[in-house]
Amino acid sequence: MNKTSKKKVNTDMGELMRRGSVPLMFILICAVCIPLSGLSPNMLVNEIVTRMGRNAFLILSLLIPIMAGMGLNFGMTLGAMAGEIGLILVSDWQIVGIPGMVLAMIISVPISVLLGFFCGKILNMAKGREMITSYIISYFINGIYQLVVLYLMGSVIPIRHTSIKLPRGYGIRNTVSLLNMRQMLDNLIPLRITLPGVGEVKIPVMTFIVIAVLCFFIVWFRRTKLGQDMRAVGQDLGVSRDSGINVERTRILSIIISTVLAGFGMIIYLQNMGNIATYSSHSQIGMFCIAALLVGGASVDKASIGNVFLGVVLFHLMFIVAPRAGAAITGDSMIGEYFRVFVSYAVITVALVMYETNKRRAKSRESERLREAQMEEEG
Amino acid sequence: MNEKTIEKKEKGAFGKFVDSFGLPRLIIALFLLLLLILAPFVGADLPTQISNIIARFSWNGVLVLAMVPMVHSGCGLNFGLPLGIISGLLGATLSIEFGFTGPVSFLMAILISTPFALVFGTGYGWLLNRIKGGEMMIATYVGFSSVSLMCMMWLILPYKSPNMVWGMAGKGLRTTISLEGYYDQVLANFLAIRIGNFEIPTGTLLFFAVLALAIWAFLHTKTGTAMTAVGSNPVFARAAGINVDRIRMLSVIMSTWLAAVGILVYEQGFGFIQLYMAPFYMALPAVSAILIGGASVNKASIMNVIIGTILFQGIVTMTPTVMNNMIHMDMSEVIRIIVSNGMILYALTRKTEGSR
Secondary structure: OHHHHHHHHHHHHHHHHHHHHHHHHHHHHHHHHHHHHOOOHHHHHHHHHHHHHHHHHHHHOOHHHHHOOOOOOOOHHHHHHHHHHHHHHHHHOOOOHHHHHHHHHHHHHHHHHHHHHHHHHHHHHOOOOHHHHHHHHHHHHHHHHHHHHHHHEOOOEOOOOOOOEOOOOOOEOOEEEOOOOOOOOOOOOOOEEEEOOOEEEEOOHHHHHHHHHHHHHHHHHHHOHHHHHHHHHHHOHHHHHHOOOOHHHHHHHHHHHHHHHHHHHHHHHHHHHOEEEOOOOOOOHHHHHHHHHHHOOOEOOEOOHHHHHHHHHHHHHHHHHHHHHHHHHHOOHHHHHHHHHHHHHHHHHHHHHHHHHHHHHHHHHHHHHHHHHHHHHHO | OHHHHHHHHHHHHHHHHHHHHOHHHHHHHHHHHHHHHHHHHOOOOHHHHHHHHHHHHHHHHHHHHOOHHHHHOOOOOOOOHHHHHHHHHHHHHHHHHOOOOHHHHHHHHHHHHHHHHHHHHHHHHHHHHHOOOOHHHHHHHHHHHHHHHHHHHHHHOOOOOOOOEOOOOOOOEOOEEEOOOOOOOHHHHOOOEEEOOEEEOHHHHHHHHHHHHHHHHHHOOHHHHHHHHHHHOHHHHHHOOOOHHHHHHHHHHHHHHHHHHHHHHHHHHHOEEEOOOHHHHOHHHHHHHHHHOOOEOOEOOHHHHHHHHHHHHHHHHHHHHHHHHHHOOOOHHHHHHHHHHHHHHHHHHOOOOOOO
């Protein structure tokens, strides 16, 4: 008895070390890079607060599929595209400010639901390969998105304003300005606080309130029947099917919820940026959000709200300081740019490798236990 | 009753044909055929178009061939192709740096890239052996991380050759390096056949044929058969006394080396070395080409490579010209994205027998 509890403490320690290693590494990178970058604390804190408001909602949308055991949802890009379509239409209709944002969100919902349903259906056909499949789906739908935005908008879907239309008469320009909507949500409740040693910090209060609401929603959702079902499905497909849970439906629902949330997240992200890069805004968003979540200490099968916020702070701190620090060390600013891209990919790679090795280890432990049990029975 | 069985049989024959050929493949082949028929009517020159397809086939053939060993050993589709491409790029740039020119530079590029491919392949294979079952996702990210790591390296490594570095700074490699005077078209010009607008790069095709034949022959040796066994049923293979991990490692090394040679062949046809982010998206076209050719996640043959590359490159070259001439709208890029990724999705959702 004593022995087993000791062993458990040991594995807990190991678990803690493993989970903590990535955030720790990032704290070290940031600790080295911040002095080298020569950025003032005021600027750093302001940047971090802005980026927290910009990205947290998007990253939170990843949590529910992880809960349902479907891994990192690379298909969140689908939601981002739905959000962009909503924004493009709204800016053509010249509906500005908060009403425009809300309308864009309303438009994005049916598109997100449709795309999420498609994605969930396909992922059900590729069980055990969800991540690579959702990753390819994001490319596939990107093709459809380009077809719609580049060829159908203006020719089939009416677009009136020439400011967002390509000169040839159909298709959307490379950038769509959201000047009428720019930081409307962030500035709805203006607040500037002065921190000792840092100076004035601008806080996007309303954005944070929206993010907080989403956090409460996720906490509440975990306790609902559907949330419990998702956790069960995430634990063990077979057992939950035997206990009467409709596994397929639950998995599809988790992807749909994630896609819809990602659509909202993208609208919040873009109102902060102030313009849409029509053909590239969404392409990198999945990768950066997933990397940030993993930097916060999440893994493929376990992620919490805490991971999201720690991840946003650490990842974006690295993102801000790396180019400057790289320029300071080597005299070439491109090195820092490449460095941060490399780190994003490397973090995802390491997290995936850790997840797969752990899964294998757990599986072999399981089979060993089975064998032992069998031996006992026979002996 | 008798009539019924006959009817069933007939339908079965057609169904069998569709099954064996695959519905998406059939659609793509018919689409390409339609494009070829349409081409003369919309004013495109057919011989030029066909020689374009052949040329592009010759550039990409070896890269697609690099998929075969890993698929055979059950490591899945090689989304980590960029890793091999990087070994090839190292070979190419070092060969120029050391001052080799003309056809010798091509040979030296292959020679120099080989040790890199072996080392990278070994590391990659070791990693993939530890994560059996999750190969494809991790391979993708291994490829991405290595490309972005090398982005830094191309800037830092002390290359000096004035033909490759930035003129102003005198250091750091350029994003595209012209191969004129080095190995531009060395294979293609070997025994090339030219009749009017029609061209066949015989040398490149021969080079591909030799490699393809070598792989085909290898798959029929004892080790090659073991590789197929590992891919189709690892448990059975282990019971038969095959060292599964060693065979998988070998297949990964072979794939990596073929990718290195593949990019060199591609460069000699294209005429430029592309560095930095260029290798990033090179895996997806190769993966979808072999899938269009009829391969699945754990089954691939040389024939799949040849058919797939012709179909894929055929669509890539034909759609822009035909579409442009017909409706004055270049939708080829969008069609390429949808077709290639749709094909990969189709393959991923197939139920694969003997999967883990």
